[in-house]
Amino acid sequence: MRAGNRWILVVLAATLLVPSLMAKGQKEAGDKSRPYAGTTVRCVFPVHPWTDGVKKMVPAFTEATGIKVEIEELATDPMSNKIAVEFNAKSTNLDVVYVRPLNETKLFGLNGWAADLHPYVDGDAAFDVKDFADATIQSLTYNGKLLGLPTTTEHQILYYRKDVLEKAGLQVPKTLDEMMAVAAKIHDPANGFYAMVNRGKKNIAVTQFSSYLHSFGGEFNEGDKALIDTPEAIKAYKYYTDLLRKYGPPGIVNFSWPEAAALMAQGKAGMFTDADAIYLNVVAPDKSTVGDKIGFAVFPAGPAGSKPFNVCSGAIGVGNFSKQKEAAAQFVKWMTSKAAVMELQVAGNSGARKSVWANPESTKSWPKELVEVVNKSNELGVGWDRPRVINVTQARDIISEPILVGFEGGDVEASAKKAQAAFQTLIDGEKK
C-alpha cells in the first residue's frame, strides 16, 4: 500500500472514531440524571393504535433518558405466544412485554414471568399509581404483585354508516332485534355491500361475542360451572351467527378485527360491533374512505339489556428475567405516566387514568358522539369479555366451535352442548 493511501485510511478511521468518543463523553456527563443511558430495551407489542401512539413518543423518551427502545410488533395471538415461549426459555432480553390482563395475569403470576412493579411505583407521588381505575389495577394484581400498568381500556360499541341508514330511512338500532331488522334492509351483497361485519375467526371472535352473550343474559362460566349451553347462551350463539351468516360478508370465519375494520373503512359494510379502541382504524382519513360518515352508538340491548364489555384490554409490564429491569421499568412508567396517557388519549386511545378522563381536553379531538357512547358504556359495561379460567386460549377455542357451526348453518344447540362438556372438563382439570 502506498504511503498516501495509508494516510487516507488513518483519517477515515479517525473520523469514524470521533462520534463514538463524543457519544461516550455525553453518556458519562449525563450519568447522574440518566443512569441507564446507552442501554436498549426490547419491547414486544401488538399491532394496535396504542402501539402506533407509543412509537411516536419514543424519541422524546430516548432524548430524556438516553435509553434506546426497540419495538417488535406482532398480531395479538402470535405476540402473546412469542412472549410465553421466550419467558419459558427464561430469555434475558425480553424487557418490556404487553400483558392482556384477562388472559395473562394469572399465567405470568403463577410462573413468575413478570416483575412486580410495586417497588418502582410505590411512593412515587408524581406517577400516582392510585390514579388508575381500581378495577384495572386489580385485574393486573396477582398475589399482591403488580404485574403490569394499564395502557388501554376497551368497550364494545356499535359503529354504523350514518348515510346508509339515513338513506334507507332507518333509526340507529337500540336493541339487537332492531339491529337484525336494519341489517335485513340495508344488506346489498350484489353490489358488494354487506350489512354487518364482525369478528368470525375461531377464538378471536369470542371476546366480541361476549357482549352478545351477556346482553342475552348468558355467561361463559360462573366459578367452576361452565354455562355455554344455557338457553340464553344458545340464543346468543344463534343470534350472532344468524346475523353474520345472513347479512355478513363471505369468508366471515377468517375475519379478525383488522379485516372487519378494513371492510368498514372501505365503505363496504353497514354496521360493525367491536372495541372503541380501534375507532381510528375505522375513521382515520389515512385508513378510511368513509370516516366522516361513521356513527357511534351504545351496544344494542338484548333481553337482558345492553351489556357491552368494559375491560382493561392491555397493559405493559417488565420481564422478570430481564437484565435491565430498571431501564425497562422507567420506560413502562414513562408510557403510563399522566402526561403520556394524556397524549395517547388525545390521539384516540382510551386509557385507564381517572385524572385524564376527568380532563375534557383528553377527548377533545374525539368524535363527540364517541365520547358520549364511551361514558355510557362505562356505566353499563361488564368487566370481562372472555371466560375467567386459567387456560383462556383453550377455553376460547372450545367456546368458538358453536360460532363456526352457526356460520355453516349447522345445529348450534348440539354443538353448544358438546362444547359445554369440553369446557366443563377443562375447568374441572384446572381444579386439580
Place this chain on the structure above:
Amino acid sequence: MKTGRMRGGTPPAAVLETMQANDWIEKHVRTLFTLPALVFVVVMVAFPLGYTVVLSLRDWNLTTGSAPRWVWLGNYASLFADARFWAAMGRTLAFSFGAVAIETVLGVAVALFLNREMRGKNLTKTLFLLPMVATPVAVGMVWLLIFEPTIGLANHMLGLLHVDPQPWLTSRKTALVSLMLVDVWQWTPIIMLVTLAGLAILPRDPYDSARIDGAGPVQILRRITLPLVMPTVLVGILIRLIDALKTYDIIYSTTQGGPGESTETLNILGYVLGFSYFRMGLGAALIVLFVLTVTAVSLLVLALKNNVDRRVGW
C-alpha cells in the same frame, strides 16, 4: 518439510515432533475431518430430539405453575385417546400423500414435455422454478389474497368460466384441498427438476433397439422411459413427502389450522398444544409421534424404491 535435513541421519527434536503430530493426524484423519459435522449433528439434532423425548415423558403444564412430573407414557396414552390427534394425523397424511401424488403426475408430465430440444426451454424451466424460491410465508399471504372469496383472483377466474364462487380457505370442506393446491403450485417444480435430471442420464440403447423393433412413442414411454426413470422419480417423491408431512409455514400463515380444526395438521396441533395451551409434555409427545410417522413413511417409500431399483436392474 525440508528434505535436505532428512537425509543426514536422525532429524532434530522439533522436526521429529512435527512428524509425529503429522502421523497422528494422518492416522485419525477420518475422525478429525468428520468431527465438526458430528459435533454439529449431536448438538443440533440428537440433543433436541433426546430432550423432546425426555420432555414427552413428563407432565409439564405452564398454566399451573407446578414443577414438571414424570408420567412416563401418560402423554402418549392421552394423545391416542384424543380424537383431535387422530383427525390431525389423518389430515397430515391426506394432505401429504394427496399433494405429492398430484405433484408427481404433473411434475413427470412437465419433465417429459420439456425433455427435448425446443426454443425457450431454459426460460420455461426457470419460470417453473420461481414458486420454489419464494418465501413460504409470503406465498401464504399471496394465496390468502388469491383465495379471498369476494375480491380474490381465484373466484374471479372461476367467474370467467361461469363457475360458482368457492369458499376456498373459509370453509371446513374446502380449506385443506385449497392448501394442497398451494403446495402443488409451489412444489411441482422440484419433481419436474429431479425427473429431468433422471431423463438426462437414461441410456440410449434401449430406445434404439425398441425403435428397430417397431415400438411406437406411447409404448416407448410406458415400457422404457417411465420404468427407467422411476427410481429417480421415487427419490423426488421421498424428498417431497418428508417435506409435505412437515408443512407448517403455509398453513400457519393462511388458516392457522382453521376454520375450526379443518386444516390442523400434526405440526400445527403440536404448536397449539405447546405454545397456546402450554402443555409442553403433551406437545413433545405429539412431536415424537410425528417424527416416528415421518420415519415410517420414509422407510416405506425407501422399500418401494429398492423394489423398483431391483426390477430396473440398478
